[in-house]
Amino acid sequence: MTQPRWIPVAVVATVILLFILPWLTGSNYFTGIAISGLIFLTAAASLNLVYGYAGLLSFAQLGFWGVGGYCSAIAVMDFHWSFWSGVLFAGGINLLLGTLIGVIITRTTRHAFVVVTLTFALLTNLIARDWIDVTRGPLGIPGLPPPQLMGFVFNTSARFYYIALVFSLVALAFLYALMTSRIGLVLKAIKQNDPLVQSQGISPAPYKLAAFVIAAVITGMAGGIFAFHLKIIDPSFLDFYYMQTFLIIVIIGGAGSFWAVVLAGAAMVVLPEALRFSNELRMVIYGVVLVAVMMFMPAGFSGWLEERRIKALRKALQ
Amino acid sequence: MEISATYLLQLMLNGLMLGLIYALIAVGLALIFGVLEVINFAHGELLMLGGYAMALSLPLFGLSYWPALAVSVMVTSLVGVVLYEFFLRHIGQKEFERSILTTLGISMILLYGMQYLFTATPLMVDTAYGFEGLEIGSIRITMTRLIAGGLSVAAFTGLYCLLKFTQFGRAMRAIAQNREAAMMVGIKPRHVARNAVALAAALCGLAGAALAPIQLLHPAMGQAIIFKAFALVVIGGLGNMTGAVVVAIALGMIESWVGGFFGIVWQEGAIFTIMILAVLLRPDGIFQRGSMRVG
Amino acid sequence: MSVILSVAGVSKSFSGVRAVQDASFDVEEGSITGLIGPNGSGKSTTIDCISGFQRLDAGRVGLAGQDITGLNAAAVARAGLVRTFQNVRVYDSYNLVDNLLVADATFREMNWFDALLRTSSFRRTSMAARDRAHELIELVGLTRLIDAPATVLSYGQKKLLAFAAAMMARPRLIVLDEPVAGVNPTRVNEVADILRKANAGGISFLIVEHNVEFINSLCNKVVVFEQGRKLTEGTPDDVRNDPRVLEAYLGMAPASHVEAT
Numbered sequence: 001m002t003q004p005r006w007i008p009v010a011v012v013a014t015v016i017l018l019f020i021l022p023w024l025t026g027s028n029y030f031t032g033i034a035i036s037g038l039i040f041l042t043a044a045a046s047l048n049l050v051y052g053y054a055g056l057l058s059f060a061q062l063g064f065w066g067v068g069g070y071c072s073a074i075a076v077m078d079f080h081w082s083f084w085s086g087v088l089f090a091g092g093i094n095l096l097l098g099t100l101i102g103v104i105i106t107r108t109t110r111h112a113f114v115v116v117t118l119t120f121a122l123l124t125n126l127i128a129r130d131w132i133d134v135t136r137g138p139l140g141i142p143g144l145p146p147p148q149l150m151g152f153v154f155n156t157s158a159r160f161y162y163i164a165l166v167f168s169l170v171a172l173a174f175l176y177a178l179m180t181s182r183i184g185l186v187l188k189a190i191k192q193n194d195p196l197v198q199s200q201g202i203s204p205a206p207y208k209l210a211a212f213v214i215a216a217v218i219t220g221m222a223g224g225i226f227a228f229h230l231k232i233i234d235p236s237f238l239d240f241y242y243m244q245t246f247l248i249i250v251i252i253g254g255a256g257s258f259w260a261v262v263l264a265g266a267a268m269v270v271l272p273e274a275l276r277f278s279n280e281l282r283m284v285i286y287g288v289v290l291v292a293v294m295m296f297m298p299a300g301f302s303g304w305l306e307e308r309r310i311k312a313l314r315k316a317l318q
Numbered sequence: 319m320e321i322s323a324t325y326l327l328q329l330m331l332n333g334l335m336l337g338l339i340y341a342l343i344a345v346g347l348a349l350i351f352g353v354l355e356v357i358n359f360a361h362g363e364l365l366m367l368g369g370y371a372m373a374l375s376l377p378l379f380g381l382s383y384w385p386a387l388a389v390s391v392m393v394t395s396l397v398g399v400v401l402y403e404f405f406l407r408h409i410g411q412k413e414f415e416r417s418i419l420t421t422l423g424i425s426m427i428l429l430y431g432m433q434y435l436f437t438a439t440p441l442m443v444d445t446a447y448g449f450e451g452l453e454i455g456s457i458r459i460t461m462t463r464l465i466a467g468g469l470s471v472a473a474f475t476g477l478y479c480l481l482k483f484t485q486f487g488r489a490m491r492a493i494a495q496n497r498e499a500a501m502m503v504g505i506k507p508r509h510v511a512r513n514a515v516a517l518a519a520a521l522c523g524l525a526g527a528a529l530a531p532i533q534l535l536h537p538a539m540g541q542a543i544i545f546k547a548f549a550l551v552v553i554g555g556l557g558n559m560t561g562a563v564v565v566a567i568a569l570g571m572i573e574s575w576v577g578g579f580f581g582i583v584w585q586e587g588a589i590f591t592i593m594i595l596a597v598l599l600r601p602d603g604i605f606q607r608g609s610m611r612v613g
Numbered sequence: 614m615s616v617i618l619s620v621a622g623v624s625k626s627f628s629g630v631r632a633v634q635d636a637s638f639d640v641e642e643g644s645i646t647g648l649i650g651p652n653g654s655g656k657s658t659t660i661d662c663i664s665g666f667q668r669l670d671a672g673r674v675g676l677a678g679q680d681i682t683g684l685n686a687a688a689v690a691r692a693g694l695v696r697t698f699q700n701v702r703v704y705d706s707y708n709l710v711d712n713l714l715v716a717d718a719t720f721r722e723m724n725w726f727d728a729l730l731r732t733s734s735f736r737r738t739s740m741a742a743r744d745r746a747h748e749l750i751e752l753v754g755l756t757r758l759i760d761a762p763a764t765v766l767s768y769g770q771k772k773l774l775a776f777a778a779a780m781m782a783r784p785r786l787i788v789l790d791e792p793v794a795g796v797n798p799t800r801v802n803e804v805a806d807i808l809r810k811a812n813a814g815g816i817s818f819l820i821v822e823h824n825v826e827f828i829n830s831l832c833n834k835v836v837v838f839e840q841g842r843k844l845t846e847g848t849p850d851d852v853r854n855d856p857r858v859l860e861a862y863l864g865m866a867p868a869s870h871v872e873a874t
Contacts, residue, residue: 204687
């Protein structure tokens with residue numbers, strides 16, 4: 001697991017650039033895109049932990065995202081908590097929910113895993129629409145107030161941007177530490193060869209569960225923050241569109257590769273915005289890209305590079 | 319709430335109709351899974367395409383029901399053939415996640431493409447039957463609902479005979495049970511798989527076309543229904559088509575009854591709970607191959 | 614000599630077909646024991662049952678006095694019995710060192726907080742594991758390929774890597790499922806030498822293999838299976854001269870013979 005030497009330099013440069021970004025652009029529109037980009041990227045990186053590392057194609061991320069969004073909104077509007085406790089509440093509820101679902105489904109087949117997680121995601125969507133007593137139904141909860149910290153109000157895009165930035169950097173750093181640790185090594189081993197891992201004395205179930213739950217908590221908190229960026233939450237927060245975006249980022253970058261997914265995330269969020277496609281057309285393009293990647297380089301961009309490296313190596317060995 | 323026998327009967331008939339539509343979709347999913355071991359995420363969009371094909375071709379035939387229905391079934395089965403020849407054929411048996419992501423991409427293209435072309439505004443579809451209906455006592459069923467129910471029953475009967483008595487059906491069941499052995503006795507998996515996908519797509523198109531005059535049409539209608547179809551398939555067993563039909567009809571009834579008395583939240587919560595229980599009770603049984611039985 | 618593995622009355626059926634019936638045998642501590650038999654005689658099922666990959670219907674399995682019947686595969690491995698697989702299994706995208714690191718015994722006891730924070734004691738164990746991985750890769754003669762992803766290895770090289778990974782887990786007993794099937798015949802003796810070296814280091818072996826020469830040159834004891842039952846056991850010479858073994862191998866089995874593997 002060696003990384004090229006220029007990566008730390010690039011990371012430091014990018015982080016500095018991200019911190020001064022609001023000064024570089026005065027446009028709220030642009031800052032808004034940057035906020036979405038950071039949040040989507042974080043959610044995608046946690047999906048990468050589940051799918052790319054643990055090998056579990058989870059659609060439940062969408063559900064956790066939505067539950068997180070609703071939890072933080074309800075905590076602030078109905079319980080009159082602060083935004084910060086609301087986001088922690090979102091993480092906490094997802095911890096419970098992720099554990100509950102995870103214990104059951106990390107023990108089933110991969111087929112059942114996909115279908116159950118998908119159904120969970122769609123179920124949360126329906127509940128958001130129909131459980132009017134709690135979620136206020138299709139109208140949603142409008143007017144989410146800007147976060148405050150010791151008298152400072154994060155009431156502009158540029159100010160809110162720093163919340164998204166700090167959260168994303170912390171979450172990504174945590175995921176990076178996890179993925180490059182021995183835990184990451186075992187997770188990817190489980191994805192490659194489950195029986196072999198067992199024959200070496202490691203039970204895969206706790207690892208899969210941990211990946212699933214960690215991703216649930218991070219995605220939930222990301223959703224909790226994103227709701228306050230939108231300033232409203234309604235059932236469209238659980239639109240399948242979000243799941244598709246997270247998936248596209250992971251798939252194009254190459255599941256199981258941390259940096260490739262980060263780069264793909266940045267590209268996939270910024271490019272369509274820069275080209276100003278309508279929302280529908282952008283999703284059609286995402287769909288085309290997804291199908292094309294699946295047909296021609298199923299392991300994503302990083303997988304394609306790796307394949308070429310292996311081919312060259314094979315040739316050299318003959 | 320006053321509960322009259324008429325109300326109950328009305329609920330039951332509605333449930334039966336709904337269940338039959340679910341069953342058409344679930345059977346197609348089971349068929350594709352049995353032959354290809356692929357879960358088709360674009361299945362809901364085939365339903366939507368069937369509905370739109372119906373809506374668009376109805377005016378061409380002066381609102382007459384049957385020719386428009388035939389067109390939508392043909393259109394969707396053609397889409398099925400394309401789906402197989404260009405995409406599913408290139409995906410290996412063990413590449414389960416790849417098949418899901420590919421069909422998911424196709425579903426995105428179809429869904430948002432239709433939304434781009436026709437907007438997300440729901441469409442009302444009118445047929446020559448209009449609001450004609452049949453009245454038995456105090457129960458009233460519209461003609462289009464009656465036809466939808468009749469069509470589903472006819473489709474199931476046809477499917478049953480097809481699978482049970484024709485060469486194509488026998489070949490399909492042989493492949494679902496044992497691919498290698500089927501190839502050894504000279505069955506061409508590619509032909510069989512293509513026909514299976516086309517057949518499943520046609521059933522879906524039929525369901526969509528039959529639904530069009532009953533419900534509002536919108537591009538995301540497939541997504542709403544596919545959720546239930548997946549749930550069905552988990553509860554009934556994906557390899558098992560009879561199971562899928564039985565559970566689909568039961569689900570339609572339960573939905574209609576629960577929806578008649580309790581909040582809609584309970585209805586959806588109940589489906590998910592039953593599904594989780596099914597997964598818990600037989601974690602391996604759900605997706606077993608080789609159990610694709612007809613009859 | 615004490616017994617490291619005792620298999621007593623193990624039976625296993627698959628939907629009515631009896632793959633293994635009432636099989637009993639022992640592996641002595643420090644020995645190399647062979648397990649042979651025609652295709653479908655239940656060898657693979659037996660080692661699946663021993664190693665916790667299949668639940669057995671009846672019987673008991675003991676490892677160094679500890680009852681390991683019914684433990685799952687990971688628990689059996691932690692108890693000290695590590696197996697390899699007939700269709701060789703390695704982590705294809707990992708290089709050889711990472712392949713061995715996952716198998717390292719310190720991995721299964723690792724504290725996740727230490728792993729995340731990379732504490733100094735944790736780094737020390739990691740370094741020790743890395744050193745041991747290098748040694749084992751040298752033992753199986755793959756040092757030249759140490760940085761390559763395992764997928765570029767030949768079939769035989771993968772078998773050697775899988776063996777090194779089994780050693781990495783520091784087991785008391787290694788069960789090898791066809792270690793030289795598909796391995797270039799000129800290299801079979803090398804494999805035998807590597808196994809002898811490991812055996813001299815104190816590891817016991819149970820080897821399932823079709824290559825009778827390989828078994829005869831290596832094993833102290835041979836167990837013969839036929840149609841899911843133990844036919845006989847003894848020294849390689851005894852077994853070779855047993856008419857029943859010849860009969861089983863020359864295909865004079867009755868028509869009711871069922872392929873179970």
